Amino acid sequence: MSQTATMAGSAPATSGEVVEARGPRPKPFFTPRKIVIYSVLFFFSLYYLFPLYVMVVTSLKTMPEIRFGNIFALPQAPNFDAWVKAWSSACTGLNCQGLSPGFWNSVKITIPSTIVSIFIAAVNGYALINWRFKGSEIFFAILIFGSFIPYQVMLYPLVMITREMKIFGTLQAVILIHTVFGMPILTLLFRNYFASLPQELFKAARVDGAGFWRIFFEIMLPMSLPIFVVALILQITGIWNDFLFGVVFAGTQNAPMTVQLNNIVNSAQGTPEYNVNMAATVLTGLVPLAVYFISGKWFVRGIAAGAVKG
Amino acid sequence: MQHSVSIKDLSLNFGNVKVLEHLNLDIAQGEFIVLLGPSGCGKSTLLNCIAGLLEVSDGQIFIGGKNVTWLEPKDRGIGMVFQSYALYPQMSVERNLSFGLRVSGMPKDEIARRVARAAEILQIQPLLNRKPANLSGGQRQRVAIGRALVRDVDVFLFDEPLSNLDAKLRSDLRVEIKRLHQRLKNTMIYVTHDQIEALTLADRIAIMKNGVIQQLADPHTIYNKPTNLYVAGFIGSPSMNFINGAVDGGTFTAADGTKIPVGAYDFVASPAGSLKAVLGVRPEHILLGDAAQGMPFITAAEIEIVEPMGSETLAWTKVAGVPVTFRCSSDIPLAVGDKVNVGFDIARGSLFNAETENRL
Numbered sequence: 001m002s003q004t005a006t007m008a009g010s011a012p013a014t015s016g017e018v019v020e021a022r023g024p025r026p027k028p029f030f031t032p033r034k035i036v037i038y039s040v041l042f043f044f045s046l047y048y049l050f051p052l053y054v055m056v057v058t059s060l061k062t063m064p065e066i067r068f069g070n071i072f073a074l075p076q077a078p079n080f081d082a083w084v085k086a087w088s089s090a091c092t093g094l095n096c097q098g099l100s101p102g103f104w105n106s107v108k109i110t111i112p113s114t115i116v117s118i119f120i121a122a123v124n125g126y127a128l129i130n131w132r133f134k135g136s137e138i139f140f141a142i143l144i145f146g147s148f149i150p151y152q153v154m155l156y157p158l159v160m161i162t163r164e165m166k167i168f169g170t171l172q173a174v175i176l177i178h179t180v181f182g183m184p185i186l187t188l189l190f191r192n193y194f195a196s197l198p199q200e201l202f203k204a205a206r207v208d209g210a211g212f213w214r215i216f217f218e219i220m221l222p223m224s225l226p227i228f229v230v231a232l233i234l235q236i237t238g239i240w241n242d243f244l245f246g247v248v249f250a251g252t253q254n255a256p257m258t259v260q261l262n263n264i265v266n267s268a269q270g271t272p273e274y275n276v277n278m279a280a281t282v283l284t285g286l287v288p289l290a291v292y293f294i295s296g297k298w299f300v301r302g303i304a305a306g307a308v309k310g
Numbered sequence: 311m312q313h314s315v316s317i318k319d320l321s322l323n324f325g326n327v328k329v330l331e332h333l334n335l336d337i338a339q340g341e342f343i344v345l346l347g348p349s350g351c352g353k354s355t356l357l358n359c360i361a362g363l364l365e366v367s368d369g370q371i372f373i374g375g376k377n378v379t380w381l382e383p384k385d386r387g388i389g390m391v392f393q394s395y396a397l398y399p400q401m402s403v404e405r406n407l408s409f410g411l412r413v414s415g416m417p418k419d420e421i422a423r424r425v426a427r428a429a430e431i432l433q434i435q436p437l438l439n440r441k442p443a444n445l446s447g448g449q450r451q452r453v454a455i456g457r458a459l460v461r462d463v464d465v466f467l468f469d470e471p472l473s474n475l476d477a478k479l480r481s482d483l484r485v486e487i488k489r490l491h492q493r494l495k496n497t498m499i500y501v502t503h504d505q506i507e508a509l510t511l512a513d514r515i516a517i518m519k520n521g522v523i524q525q526l527a528d529p530h531t532i533y534n535k536p537t538n539l540y541v542a543g544f545i546g547s548p549s550m551n552f553i554n555g556a557v558d559g560g561t562f563t564a565a566d567g568t569k570i571p572v573g574a575y576d577f578v579a580s581p582a583g584s585l586k587a588v589l590g591v592r593p594e595h596i597l598l599g600d601a602a603q604g605m606p607f608i609t610a611a612e613i614e615i616v617e618p619m620g621s622e623t624l625a626w627t628k629v630a631g632v633p634v635t636f637r638c639s640s641d642i643p644l645a646v647g648d649k650v651n652v653g654f655d656i657a658r659g660s661l662f663n664a665e666t667e668n669r670l
Binding site for chain 1: 358362363382383384388389390392393394396397398399400409410413414457461469
């Protein structure tokens with residue numbers, strides 16, 4: 001071996017002698033690259049976690065303590081009175097039952113909307129890929145175009161449509177609206193996922209004599225768990241967090257949690273109870289938060305699976 | 311005579327692209343037909359048309375004497391095996407095999423009987439309860455064949471069934487498919503781009519290019535009497551040696567002036583006067599040393615490259631100014647730079663019209 005080769009394959013050890021390279025190359029922890037990456041990550045997690053910290057801390061304080069002004073300080077005597085009040089006795093407009101009716105309204109809206117929209121979108125995506133019909137590409141293009149139109153433009157026509165259908169101000173109306181507006185993105189998601197599945201599987205099922213629904217339920221659905229999880233997360237969080245459709249279409253007796261939260265926080269009477277407001281806000285955000293925590297891994301996997309093919 | 315599969319004047323367009331044009335093909339009962347061609351030649355498309363997975367633009371398809379042009383795949387009496395196996399991943403092998411039968415509402419005991427028979431023929435009984443993910447490539451392809459088998463159909467369609475397997479498994483399964491054909495005597499239509507598979511399996515090979523069948527003949531004819539330059543170049547590995555020149559009566563004159571007597575060649579129709587032509591000679595029809603004696607054309611050549619292949623040796627040289635490869639026994643010691651005599655077996659060669667590229 002020449003002298004240069006030995007030099008290239010060796011690194012000076014701490015004691016000064018030359019250690020011959022062997023096995024995995026040593027990876028020092030403190031390299032400039034790692035320091036930069038971890039500092040940036042640390043900074044941004046603080047940036048995002050701080051508001052949450054303030055909310056939780058404030059909700060555990062009493063009003064006199066809040067008026068004192070140290071919003072970053074830890075509560076002197078943490079108590080959950082504000083949480084209880086937010087859930088069961090805070091006033092939303094004229095009712096003073098807290099957020100709990102809103103929570104159940106949101107459940108009643110979210111579950112059917114999620115199921116109906118995902119089912120229809122899955123069938124759409126499956127049909128668009130595997131049962132191409134004349135104009136299916138144009139149909140798909142129009143559907144995607146739908147996702148670029150701002151909701152506000154369609155709000156008034158939709159109010160008129162639901163009124164004519166005699167369902168305005170009911171749960172059915174808001175479920176219908178959520179299903180319609182979930183359609184473009186969900187169809188795109190399912191279409192791309194089904195496009196990534198091998199076409200020969202579909203052909204084999206056709207040779208075996210299976211029809212539209214049979215192939216859908218027995219062949220395609222069992223293979224689509226990852227994309228269903230993605231669709232579930234998108235729909236549950238999206239519908240749960242929705243305010244606009246809830247306030248317009250659901251009617252006051254069916255107002256979802258977000259609308260009632262707004263009524264609590266923005267109530268004009270009395271002094272604003274910041275601790276109750278904070279507790280109510282965290283309560284409202286709990287469902288999407290839980291969904292993300294439980295399914296984060298699935299979410300990433302499914303998004304990656306759905307994004308492969310166009 | 312009743313044809314098993316009959317394709318009449320079939321055309322298929324994707325938009326403005328003509329994939330198949332006025333294609334005709336008659337396949338006898340029990341015949342093993344291989345559709346051979348490079349990717350994009352329309353061979354898989356043709357198979358999909360026969361299966362009913364693609365709608366034809368024009369023409370008719372008959373299977374067992376019945377016009378099936380408008381029928382669904384399941385009603386055509388076909389079974390199909392795909393390149394990617396296309397096994398239903400969430401079903402066990404047994405349920406994969408029985409899926410089509412369950413769809414058609416067959417009685418349970420009949421399903422069990424057929425699955426058992428297919429499993430016995432393909433020797434996959436121990437695998438029946440496994441999921442496809444737990445099978446090797448060869449086992450998966452066997453299950454895929456079994457899925458066609460249980461349907462008890464007249465016609466088997468294979469779409470490059472061995473292309474995803476490694477070389478060893480491929481040759482094993484090739485023999486197994488041949489054995490299966492001898493046992494079942496079904497009509498089989500087999501698509502491949504592998505000429506070895508085509509030559510070993512087929513009763514007749516249809517060589518396709520740009521959606522047109524170039525030659526439809528038994529493997530021996532395809533190999534020894536290719537109908538045009540394309541077929542000659544496509545079949546054979548290493549491929550046929552081609553020398554450009556002109557033919558006039560019994561003499562072929564190469565581009566560099568070398569005269570090669572072709573009186574021994576069996577002309578389809580003897581050309582009148584001088585004609586630009588291409589002489590094609592397969593590597594094994596160029597003989598070396600003593601064996602070259604008595605050949606119509608013998609010339610001295612210098613060895614440029616030697617490729618020992620174990621059972622034989624491939625050698626490269628130059629004849630008439632063109633690189634030429636020939637095959638010889640590996641017992642003959644050859645070295646680069648050796649001066650040898652090579653003889654062309656013209657009677658087994660091919661002559662093509664340089665313009666129409668058709669066999670002379």
